[in-house]
Amino acid sequence: MKMKRRFALSLLGSAMALAGIAFGSTTASAHGERAQESFIRMETVGFWDTQFSKTTVQQGEDITLTGTIKILETWPNNLSNGNPSVCYFTVVEPGAQFVLKDRVINGLQAPQSVFCHKGGTYQYSMTLAGRAAGSWHVHPAVAVEQSGTIIGPGTWITVNQAASGFSYPITLLNGQKIDLESYGTPLVVGFSLLTFVLGMWWMIHWTWSRPTITRLAVTNQLPLNQDGGDAVGLVTRRDHRISATIAGVTVVLVGAGFLWQAFAFPGKIPQQSDWVTPPALAQPASTATATLTNAIWDPAKQIMTLTAEVKNTGTTPVTLTAFRTAYLTFVSPTARQPESGEYQMTVSPAGTVDAGQTSTFTIQLPGSVLQQEELVSVGKAQMAVAGIIELNDAAGTRNMATVQSSLNPTAT
């Protein structure tokens, strides 16, 4: 009794500990995007203006994700042979908790993969609908052939249960309306079960009314290609008859089924490959460029210092507004205040770059954020910093300059 009680107590204790761990806190980036190497997250793709139209929906209610993705000029040589050419703009969420209803890239509807290129800028609009009740972390992302999926900034979206549950009606070309959630399920389950019944019939015939393992003593004395026939009794004429019957029923079932589907579903087409090339996005007038001349990581002070040279090629002063890397955005407070999910950086000297001038700025990024997101590449095989510097002129024109620098830590 003592042992039983101890065991029950330790089970209860373990359950309580597990509950405490699981429900003790709610923060998680939830997809482990931090585990992807920092050079991949920084040098491949840039995300900006990521917007979710809602963060709480009912099952079946739409949400729209919009934003811009750029395949950066700093795309690494060791991914997709340095030449990204096929992309799939998608959403990362855990399983099929949402459905994707529409996808527009640079104004073009793109149901499947698209042809892309290094330096390409893609404005996307993806419409999702909540499918499974729960709280799910959702990110826009782009998958690039032979490189995998690069994840953008994400947010938690709550899907509330709808009274009628979830259904997804679509209309076939022949006018028939179906629910994608359940269409064809009865045929699949029913036909599969029929084949299972046939299989069991075959197996039961051969194993039910005769022993199995004792036949080894007999088969050891027969050549492989002989069964002894009725005389020996291992395989009898009745066996042949019943087996022929089952095989015949199988042929009839498959044959009739095949004929039936030809008439029941006319006009079938094979799975489609409908890859499109999104039109080039009209680029804003170029009013400024930027380069990084140095990136220093100070582990003692936990500060990443970037030295940026900004050249004003326009006619009005430009402001260094933001620095984006991976799925993070750092904003200079003298330009604007960070919005939810953004971080603050310091830019010195504060102020603008006049037309025709070149200025050098020191940007300081909070190291704790970079450390938490595993974006400080000290100790990795490739120590670098890359991202996008946003430069705004007085008229509001935004220039996004891709920048890169090797990372020089003060200590490792």
Next chain:
Amino acid sequence: MQEQVRPRVEERPARAPTGEAPEIPGRGPTDWWGGWRWGFVSLLIIAGVAVAIRIYQGIFTFPWGLDSSTWQFFWLWRMLVVVELAAVGVFTVLWWGWLLRSGRDLPERISHREEVRRIAVFWSLVGAVSLNIYFEASFFPNQDGAFHQTLVRDTAFTVSHIPMFYLFFPLGITLAVGTYLYGRTRLPAVYGAWKGFPWSFFLLIAATVTEMMQVAMNEWGHSINFANAGAEEFFSVWFHWPFVLYGWLAGGIFALWGETILRLTQIEDDIVKEEAEVPSPEAAPV
């Protein structure tokens, strides 16, 4: 002095001199709750563990199984790896140790009845190996495909890898080797040490060991992106194929059934011979 010393044999229930289990109705060598008992108990234990883990996954995967950098992931998932490996390790040491120690004390000659019972227990252990292979090569690999193709993996210790690679894979080695030790110590006529090492067990144990080794190659393949094949979740990728090839070695399991069936028929033939030699059926050793 002698009156104070109580021989241990008096404390045990009465046993026949050949060390066999007493005859209890319903507990005979081929009764369901006799020789076949372990056939059900072992299957229920293994299936119970798998179901418990599946339920655990159902509760703790979303969201804590998705982000390996969180402390919740550390305690709920990485520690589960430690618990699994420790449990398998402890079980292995205890079970193999018991098999070898108790095997030394067994009498050299046993009755046909006892040998048949032991073959039934042996088949029960083979059944446990078989069920374990189902969990390691079908039930959890299905989950592996589902998890990795539809979510983003960020560690080698993913939610689906943890029970598959770090519980059922090593448990397969434990069960296969343990079944061999049972055969070697309890079925000397079939697997006695003097005969050498059986090819059937060599292949079956090799399957479980090489599968464990293949885990390392699998993780290497997924992280290295060699020939651009590691970054994307194509389940039929080339560095998964050795799992299949090593799994085929488990075909040796059929030879275990074959070898013991041949021994069963030999026992039956011996019984017929002995009964023909001995006129009185009551005196015939069974």
Next chain:
Amino acid sequence: MAQAAIDVRAGELRQLVNRKYRFIDRKWDFMFWFTAAFVVAAAADITRLLFAGDWDFWTDWKDRQWWMTITPFATIIIPSALQYIQWRAWRMPTGATYTATCLFVAAWIGRTFQWHFFVNYPMNFIWPATWIPAGILIDFLLLETRSFIITSVIGAGIWTIAFWASNYIMLAPFLQPTTFIGHTLTVADVQGITYIRAQTPEYLRVIERGSLRTFLQEPQYVALAFGTTVAVGGYWIGQFIGRYLSVWPIGRFLKQI
């Protein structure tokens, strides 16, 4: 005289078939078939999963070029091995059907509890193919011909065609066209786009991509023919497993390891 000798021999074997044993009862048969089902299902499933799994997981991968070339090869291996084992040991033409039936149960358990309940994909998108009709037909072929050579050559063709025809019945509704995101796609394509697969982007599909030489609607027949050829190879891989890994080791020992 020779016939008489044959008859006597047959009579002896027949007596052996009908012999009653002291300890070998039907429980042994049950335990064999029941416990072997797990390892057979596992072997068939792991071979299918890791050689051809992607094509079986999703309706939008079940195309008319690669699905029917790769899958018959991958899935005939273990049934062939079991055909050899069960014919050699029991003279029962049950290997392919037994494997296909065990695989059926394992596949549906896997899809339901992992793909459906765990990550929430609808069953009509992730249903597994069935190999039972194909298994019955090649078992019947072995029964009638008693020859593994004939079963390998003709059986591989039967296996490929029966596999494709029986599963095409279930796939047909999903190949109907619809308009989605401004394009004409199949219902299967729509499932693949709609039900988001975070790490399986659409371009990853190894399917017919509108190759230049589609031979005027004939690619599926070319694929079937090639699938048959490759399945013959798969059949003999299975025979190797059955003969040398399962039956040959019986009663054989390594003297030193």
